[in-house]
Amino acid sequence: MTQTQTQADTEPVADRISDARPDARPDAAPVPARATAQAAPGPAAPDATDGDDAIPPPRTTDMPTATPTGQAVATWITKEAGNRRIPYDRARLERSIDRVRAEFPQLDVADYKRSVFGFVERKDAVNADDLVDHLIREAEARVDVTAPEWEQFAARLYLHRLYKRASRNRFYDTEQKYGSYVGLQESLADRNVYSNDILRAYSKEELQEAGRMIDPERDKLFAYNGLYLLATRYLATDTSREVYELPQERWLTIALYLMQEEKPRERRMQLVGEAYWALSNLYMTVATPTLQNAGKTGGQLSSxxxxxxxxxxxxxxxxxxxxxxxxxxxxxxxxxxxxxxxxxxxxxxxxxxxxxxxxxxxxxxxxxxxxxxxxxxxxxxxxxxxxxxxxxxxxxxxxxxxxxxxxxxxxxxxxxxxxxxxxxxxxxxxxxxxxxxxxxxxxxxxxxxxxxxxxxxxxxxxxxxxxxxxxxxxxxxxxxxxxxxxxxxxxxxxxxxxxxxxxxxxxxxxxxxxxxxxxxxxxxxxxxxxxxxxxxxxEIISGNQIVTTKKAGDFVVCNLSSINLGRAVVPPAGQGDLITDVLERLIPIQVRMLDNVIDLNALPVPQATITNQKYRAIGLGTFGWHHLLALKGIEWNAKAAEDYSDALYERINFLTVQASMALAKEKGAYSVFAGSDWHTGAYFRDRDYNSPQWLELAAQVAVNGVRNGWLMAIAPNMSTAQIAGSTASIDPIFSAFYYEEKKDYRRPVAAPGLSLETWPFYEKGAYKVDQFASVRQNARRQRHVDQSISFNFYVPSTIRASILLELHMTAWREGMKTTYYVRSNDIDIAECEWCSS
Structure with a gap:
C-alpha cells in the first residue's frame, strides 16, 4: 500500500484532488481530507519586499512618511504580526517577479504584474504573507495547456520562502539556500525532532561529505502542489512548525538513515550517494511512513x-x-x-x-x-x-x-x-x-x-x-x-x-x-x-507478574516504494535516445533501501516483526503510468498500451528479481527460501519466462536464493505521486484540465507534462477511457507482479448492471488477483462510449 493508504485514497477522485492542500495559513497543519474546501493560496512564497537590491528596511516601527524618492507612502508592507512595517516599493516588487520570470522567458508576466500591483496598491497596508499568497495564487490561476510553466513559477516563489525561513531559523545567509547539514542534524536532535541514530552511525566527516551531496538545483524539479505537500506534511519542523529541514535534506536524511548499517563502511557513503541520487531526482519515492519518519523520533517505516x-x-x-x-x-x-x-x-x-x-x-x-x-x-x-x-x-x-x-x-x-x-x-x-x-x-x-x-x-x-x-x-x-x-x-x-x-x-x-x-x-x-x-x-502467574505466552502467526507487513515512470523511464531532456531509462541503476538501490527498512523498522506489534524477518517481503511498485503513456504518445485504449505494459513490467520484474538475488549473495536469502517457487523454478515456469535471459536468472536464483520472499506490489501512491509531479499508480488521470473550486477562487489543475503534444493522450479522463482496455492492460501487467495491484474501476453511476458484471467477469477471467474501488461518477451516459454499447 501507500506507500500508506491515506484517507484521501479512500474517497472519490474529485474529492481527493480538491482536498489536496490544507486550507489554512502557510505554516498551518494539514486539515482532514474531507474538510470543507476553503481559500488555499498555500504556503507563503518569497518575501517579495526583501530583494537584495532593495534598500534595507528600517528595523523599528517609527517609519518615515515618504519613500527614498520623496513620494508619499500610499501602502505599507507589514511583517512579524504587524510589529514591523516597511514602505511598499513597486519597482522592488517588480524586480522580485522578474528574477523568477527569468527562468521562464516564455511566460508573459505583464498581466500578472498588473494584478499583483493592483492587489497591493488598493490598500493602506498589506501583510507580507498575504502578498506572497497572492503572488502564488495569481501564478496558479494562469496555468493552462499553453502555459503550464506557471505551476513551476509558483513553486519557485514558494521555494524562496522556504529557503528564507530555514536560513532565518538556522542562522545562515539565504543566498546559500542550504546551510550546514551537520548543524541541522545536531540542532534537530537536540530538539528531539531527529533521532540520534544518524549522529551515532556516522562520523562528523561523513556527514560533512553527505552535506556536499546536496544539489539545490534539484528543488526545481518540484511543481508547486508537490512541493507544498512535501513541506507541510513531511519536512521536519519543531513544535511551532517552523521551517528547519528543506527538501534535499529530507532526501539525504532518508538515504543516511536507510544505509546506516551497511558494511563495509568504506562503501557505505557510496550507497548513501546512490540513494540520494534516486530520491532527489524524483526517480522514485519511498512509502509515506518512511518519508514521514525516517531519521525522526518515533513512528515506523511500513505502510x-x-x-x-x-x-x-x-x-x-x-x-x-x-x-x-x-x-x-x-x-x-x-x-x-x-x-x-x-x-x-x-x-x-x-x-x-x-x-x-x-x-x-x-x-x-x-x-x-x-x-x-x-x-x-x-x-x-x-x-x-x-x-x-x-x-x-x-x-x-x-x-x-x-x-x-x-x-x-x-x-x-x-x-x-x-x-x-x-x-x-x-x-x-x-x-x-x-x-x-x-x-x-x-x-x-x-x-x-x-x-x-x-x-x-x-x-x-x-x-x-x-x-x-x-x-x-x-x-x-x-x-x-x-x-x-x-x-x-x-x-x-x-x-x-x-x-x-x-x-x-x-x-x-x-x-x-x-x-x-x-x-x-x-x-x-x-x-x-x-x-x-x-x-x-x-497465562501463568509468576510472583506479582502475569506471563503470557503466544504462538506468533504470520502478521503481514508491507514495505513499499515506487518508481516514478514519468521520470525514470523517459530519457531526461536533452539526452535524446542516448539512454532509454535509469532502471538498471535505480532498481538495485531501491531494493536495497526496501530491504534495509525491514531491519531498521520499529514495528508496534511483535509478531509483525517476526513475520517481517521471516519473509523479508518488499513491495516495489510504480506510479505515473498515464503520465508515461502521454510522454510516449501512446493512447490509453490502444493495444500498444497493453503491449507496452507487458514489456515494461517484465523488464522491471527482471531487474527486481536480479537485484534481490544479488542481495542474497551478499547478505543471505530469506529464511524459508528452500522449497519456494523461487527455489524450485516454478515461479519462472508459471509465468512463461522462457527466454535465455530469464532461464539464466532462474538458474542463478536456485543457487543463490533471493533476499526477499515477495518483491513487487503496486500501491495507490496518491500522495507520493503528487509530490513527484506525476499521475497516481497505474490509474488514468481524472481529467486533463479542470478547475478546482475553492471558497473565493478557482485554480486550474493540469495533468503532469500537459502540453499541446500530450493533450490528445490525456483527453479521455478516467471515466471516459475504456475500462475493458484497462483490465486487459492490467492483466498483462499482473503476470509480472508477484503480489497484486491497486486497480480501480471508473464507471458512471448509471452503468447497466450487465456491463459492470462483465467488467468483473473479465477481470477474473484475465487472471487478475484483486480489484480495488468501483469509483462511480454522475456523468452523462452518452459520453461513455465503452459502456453504452
Missing amino acids: CFIDTVDDSLQGIYDSNTDIARVSKGGGGVGAYMGYVRASGSAIRGVPNSSGGVVPWIKQLNNTAVSVDQLGQRKGAVAVYLDVWHRDIEAFLDLRLNNGDQRLRAHDVFTSVCIPDLFMEAVERRGDWYLFDPYEVKRIKGWYLQDFFDEKKGEGSFRQKYEEVVADERIARRTVKAIDLFKRIMVSQLETGNPFMFYRDEVNRKNPNKHAGMVYSSNLCTEILQNMSPTRLMQ
Whole structure:
C-alpha cells in the first residue's frame, strides 16, 4: 500500500484532488481530507519586499512618511504580526517577479504584474504573507495547456520562502539556500525532532561529505502542489512548525538513515550517494511512513499490515488491540474475518449464541475512528470475508446508508474473498451455499478457507466445498450466486466497496505456498503474503507478574516504494535516445533501501516483526503510468498500451528479481527460501519466462536464493505521486484540465507534462477511457507482479448492471488477483462510449 493508504485514497477522485492542500495559513497543519474546501493560496512564497537590491528596511516601527524618492507612502508592507512595517516599493516588487520570470522567458508576466500591483496598491497596508499568497495564487490561476510553466513559477516563489525561513531559523545567509547539514542534524536532535541514530552511525566527516551531496538545483524539479505537500506534511519542523529541514535534506536524511548499517563502511557513503541520487531526482519515492519518519523520533517505516482474526474471544480482542497499535503508528490494516463464527452459531455448546462477524467489525470500526494515525487522519481498516460465509449478506450491507444503522459500520472498508467456483456459479446462474465456518470445522475437522484450487477449473477447494454441500449434518443457506453478486455491485455503486479478492489465483501464484496460505489482502488490495492467526498459549502467574505466552502467526507487513515512470523511464531532456531509462541503476538501490527498512523498522506489534524477518517481503511498485503513456504518445485504449505494459513490467520484474538475488549473495536469502517457487523454478515456469535471459536468472536464483520472499506490489501512491509531479499508480488521470473550486477562487489543475503534444493522450479522463482496455492492460501487467495491484474501476453511476458484471467477469477471467474501488461518477451516459454499447 501507500506507500500508506491515506484517507484521501479512500474517497472519490474529485474529492481527493480538491482536498489536496490544507486550507489554512502557510505554516498551518494539514486539515482532514474531507474538510470543507476553503481559500488555499498555500504556503507563503518569497518575501517579495526583501530583494537584495532593495534598500534595507528600517528595523523599528517609527517609519518615515515618504519613500527614498520623496513620494508619499500610499501602502505599507507589514511583517512579524504587524510589529514591523516597511514602505511598499513597486519597482522592488517588480524586480522580485522578474528574477523568477527569468527562468521562464516564455511566460508573459505583464498581466500578472498588473494584478499583483493592483492587489497591493488598493490598500493602506498589506501583510507580507498575504502578498506572497497572492503572488502564488495569481501564478496558479494562469496555468493552462499553453502555459503550464506557471505551476513551476509558483513553486519557485514558494521555494524562496522556504529557503528564507530555514536560513532565518538556522542562522545562515539565504543566498546559500542550504546551510550546514551537520548543524541541522545536531540542532534537530537536540530538539528531539531527529533521532540520534544518524549522529551515532556516522562520523562528523561523513556527514560533512553527505552535506556536499546536496544539489539545490534539484528543488526545481518540484511543481508547486508537490512541493507544498512535501513541506507541510513531511519536512521536519519543531513544535511551532517552523521551517528547519528543506527538501534535499529530507532526501539525504532518508538515504543516511536507510544505509546506516551497511558494511563495509568504506562503501557505505557510496550507497548513501546512490540513494540520494534516486530520491532527489524524483526517480522514485519511498512509502509515506518512511518519508514521514525516517531519521525522526518515533513512528515506523511500513505502510500497511494484515492480521488474521482468530475465532476466540481472546483472539478477537487481541487483534483489535494489535490493529489499534498499528493505527497509532501510522499504518493501515487489512483484517481477515473468515475464521470468526457466523451469527446464530453455538458458543461453548450453547446454540444461537454468536452474534456473528458484524458486532466485531463494528468494534474495529470504533477502533479505526478512535485511534488515529499519528494525529493526522483517522485509522483505516479493511475487513475481508469469504463469499461462502453465512454472514456475507449482512457484511455486504455494512456501509450502506439505508437500513438499520445499528448494523452498519461506515468507517471500515469491506472486501470479499471469492473462489473460482463462485464466479462459475455466477456465470451459469447457479445456486450458492453459505455456511458457518465454526460448524464446518466442528463436523469436518477442517476449515474451507484452508484450501484453494491448485489449477483453474479443478483442485482441492471445490472438492472440499462439494463435500460440505453433500454433508446433511451441516446447516446452510441457499442463494442464487447472481443475486449475491448483484448485492456486491449495488454496494459498490453506492460506497465503492467491497473490494474483490480472487483467492484461487492469488494462491496459485503465491511463490511461498510451501510455507503458508494467503487469505486476504491489505487496505489497498496490493499486498498478498502468507497469513495465520496469533493464538494465546498460556497465562501463568509468576510472583506479582502475569506471563503470557503466544504462538506468533504470520502478521503481514508491507514495505513499499515506487518508481516514478514519468521520470525514470523517459530519457531526461536533452539526452535524446542516448539512454532509454535509469532502471538498471535505480532498481538495485531501491531494493536495497526496501530491504534495509525491514531491519531498521520499529514495528508496534511483535509478531509483525517476526513475520517481517521471516519473509523479508518488499513491495516495489510504480506510479505515473498515464503520465508515461502521454510522454510516449501512446493512447490509453490502444493495444500498444497493453503491449507496452507487458514489456515494461517484465523488464522491471527482471531487474527486481536480479537485484534481490544479488542481495542474497551478499547478505543471505530469506529464511524459508528452500522449497519456494523461487527455489524450485516454478515461479519462472508459471509465468512463461522462457527466454535465455530469464532461464539464466532462474538458474542463478536456485543457487543463490533471493533476499526477499515477495518483491513487487503496486500501491495507490496518491500522495507520493503528487509530490513527484506525476499521475497516481497505474490509474488514468481524472481529467486533463479542470478547475478546482475553492471558497473565493478557482485554480486550474493540469495533468503532469500537459502540453499541446500530450493533450490528445490525456483527453479521455478516467471515466471516459475504456475500462475493458484497462483490465486487459492490467492483466498483462499482473503476470509480472508477484503480489497484486491497486486497480480501480471508473464507471458512471448509471452503468447497466450487465456491463459492470462483465467488467468483473473479465477481470477474473484475465487472471487478475484483486480489484480495488468501483469509483462511480454522475456523468452523462452518452459520453461513455465503452459502456453504452
